[in-house]
Amino acid sequence: MGSALPPPPPPQWVVALNSPLPRPTKAASSIPDPPGFSSSRGKQRQQQQQPIAKKPEDNDALKLKKAWEIAIAPSKSIPMNAIMMYMSGNSLQIFSIMMVFMLFKGPIQGLFNTNAVFAKYETPTTHARLLGVKAVYVVMQLGLLALGIWKVNAMGLLPTTRSDWLAWETERLPLERASFAFS
């Protein structure tokens, strides 16, 4: 039948439009592009199309990587905090008290916000794997908290010595009493 004719080949301009630019000749490539022309336009479009095209597994790995970064972040501030605490001395002053307060405020807030921090990386697939990340995050915050406790102890605010409990100890009483009648 005459109706089953193959479609006519696309015109040259269509082919040229759809195909990437031919590699310019050596001589042509030395010619600078005119102002305002971007040769990468076509490439960009291709790259944008790539993630959409990626598999979900790759996406999760990326999320986890990001989550790990967040989990590890507090540990980076530990050395700085330690030096600051060491430098600020053990006396009870407004600055050292404020610093200690901040030191406690950060980790405690962080601990309470654990889930919120990792919420954007939470997907049904990453959920199980995020648990470990969260645990590390908590440990890091606890490390900061430990630093604070060390500082508070160094400042003498923790009842760790015998003298702190002296007020609760009672005088030993004699079973017999003597009264004195000396002249």
Place this chain on the structure above:
Amino acid sequence: MNLLVDGMSHIERPITARAAQKLRQTPPQLHPAQLVSNMWLQSALLVAACISPAAAIFSDEVNHIDFHHALLGAPSPDSTFFLRPSAASNASLLYTISDRSILGAVNPRDGAVIWRQNLTRFGAGAGSAGFMRGSDGSNAVVSAAGQSVSSWSAQDGKLIWNKQLPGLAADLEILELEDPASKSAAKDALVLSGGEGAAVLRLLDGDSGATKWEYKDDSGDLPFQVSSSPTEVFYISLQSALLKGYKIKVTALDPVTGRQTRQTVLSSENEITGPESVLHVGSNIASPLIVWSDKAQKALKVNIIGTKPVMTLNIESTSQSTRELQKTDPAALEIKKISVHAPQKLTSLPHFLVHYKTAKGSWAEVYHVDLKTSTAKKAYELEFAAGQAVFATSNVHANVYFTRISELNTGVWSSASSEAVSVSRADGWAYDEPIHAVAEVIPKGKSVAVRAAVLREHGVWELIRNGESAWVRHEELIDAVAADWVDHGDQQHLAHELEVESHESLLGAYIHRVKRHLCDLEGFPEWVKELPRRVVGSVLSDEVTNLDSFGVSKTVVVATKSGRLYALNTGKQGAVEWHVQASETAPWDVKGIVIRPGKAIIYASDGSSVTVNTTSGTVTGRFDGQNRKFQTFTVLESNDVLGIQEDGSPASTFDVPGFLVTTSSDGRILGWTAQDNKTPAWEFVPPAGEKVIQAIGRPVHDPVASIGKVLGDRSVLYKYLNPNLALVTAVDEKKHTASFYLLDGVSGKVLYSTTQAGVDSAQPITSAISENWFAYSFFGDAVTESSAKGYQLVVSELYESPVVNDRGPLDAAGNYSSLHSNSGQLLPVPHVISQAFIINEPISHMAVTQTRQGITTRQLICTLPSTQSIVAIPRPVLDPRRPVDRDPTSAEAEEGLFRYSPFLEFDGKWFLTHARDVAGIQTVLSEPTLLESTSLIFAFGGDIFGTRATPSQAFDILGKNFSKLQLVLTVVALAFGVGFLAPHGP
């Protein structure tokens, strides 16, 4: 001073009382260890001064928080006089010598002692009659007491010269004679001293005290008096007559050479039985008189000294009042006592007054002596006046004035006329019978101003200025033997009500409380009425808060040897609230004062007791003694009073659980149980040769705020706290040792003992114990090469264990027993840390400040007899843990320890008495107030001194720089500002 003293070693050996003898601990050695530069010492002292919590007494607190009664003793009537201290001064001072041989100058304006000198240090025994004379125009007063004659600057009491005579002084007189050869103003003194067989009259130079001449009388007559007229010196002696009585022998001497010019013997043997029969011997007057009376007191015998004739003046009153009295009540005219008052001034008129005292009143006669005829004539008579009265003589130039001080009025008469120059009504006196008076009269136009110092019975010395009492001195307080704080029982009612409430049901208690509060509203109108005054007062007054309601104003009841009781209010500068003769037996040997709400019971050694209402001073009850000798009285837990007999045994068995510890007269310490008052449960006998001189127990009120001592590294050293601790001091006079034994009062076990070598037992040895420490002081001689010589103060602290954070063998046990060793709860021995300090003067008595809860640091209150002061040494200074030979570590510095220095110099800020001379203190009492910071101090025995001690500063009282007015004004200004700046509506 550049010595370092090693800390004393300690022992930890349980020893029984009997075995104490065997136990000899190495005495603390004071050895020169290292030379310390002076700079070091200074810096150490500086640190000490910084750390020391005690603050000095500020000048505006003097006489506000403290008071001082500088006492002289009962003034001697013969030696009390007004005198201008120097020729240049206008005002005169009141001079006296007391029965305690204390010389004093008192300001007649306010009764303050300007200077005083104790003659006992010159060998005058207390109680011996002393003499004091002064002369207008010379700057000195002369005293004679015992064997010593001294001249003192009248202005400031500085010694000019002192001379020791072989015999006891019998009389003293100033020779008023003008000596043209002498340029100096000082006048010579005539001293009559009795001795072995011979009486010697000496004229001592006024400037140097050198003997100018002496007249010896070895006839064996009784040396009696010295007298002088413008031309002659008279020595008057009593020559015993053949049968009985005495003849008066008058020997006239030349004042320049001291040679005898003539001698007269007056036949007075029928009338005179002894020195007391002579009524008067005049001196320093143109015509000195000897006056005595016959035995029936019907006639006066008067002789002008140096003449032979004896005038007889019949005693018969011719006045209207006596004649009337003769008819109605003749008994009222029976003469009890005659006294003669004559001026003692060369220039004065030769007039004298005779004062007749009867049981109901007195009258007086004034006589004039005619120098030409040598006769005395009655000039006028003062009407009989009921009640007790005394006369005093004063001179204004040649005029003589007689001042009569009676219950009703003070009258002044000139010797020339019977018209009274001035009469001022008295407001009636509240004090005792007058004995003697001296007066000073100053003419003011036609009238005169008069002030008279009246000596009354019981050592009351009062100045009456124009009929009004200006001041009163209670000189008998110098004999104080016992004192205690009074509980007025004001809180008694409230305490009872609260007691009732605590026993009722909840609703019942609530209703009761509402009712009580409604009842309290009764006082509301008065409270409102008082409010403005209180508000104004609190803003304007010196003290920011009136502390009287905080127990700062307390009453002390003081018992004296003479049987009197005084109540002194510490809140009113020690003012005498009341005084009462509580006992007639003298000396009153008070052995205990028991305080009950609203009353005080005073026990004497014979077992008698007197109960006194502490608010009014009335004696409410007496209990006669049982003829037993008691050494002390104690209040048992059941509130019963138990007497302890001389041998140390309780007078009866007592029904109270516990043990009683006593001392026996033979120097043993005895422990008694309730059931048996015959044989002691235990006894402590010091080793042979040793004598117990002092035994003290921990005070009954001795609260401990913390049971441990927190060290710099925040570990704890646990204090060894045992309320049954007693500290016994025993001395061995032969071996020159002093031993201190720390006993457990229940078992008698010696917990610690130490022996000091080279101790001078004649010097004061005293001790104090409180909380977990004790201190003692003594004079130690250098016995070995390395020991120190000087007064030493040793402090020992007791701890449960030498290891920190360790409570010793009992560990966490809540109880322990001294007797039963079941479950291993037997009383352990303490760990003792001691340290010795060299001090620069002896300590005669020690006490410890007491506060309500014991949170405040304690001070060791030491009485220093040589500087007549009381010093309160802060405990941190006396810490035996102060590092020796090195600087404190940072932990030690944090604890407040600073480098030990062997010489403890009393910081000027520690002196509670600051600039005052507080003499003769025997005992210091301390009493807590409702303010934790403040402890009341009361010292007695000689002077009376009271103050408030704030060992950790007055942390619970608003300071003086706190201005309530400023605060109120600030609030008002702020309110006004806010009102002014507030947005105002349309």
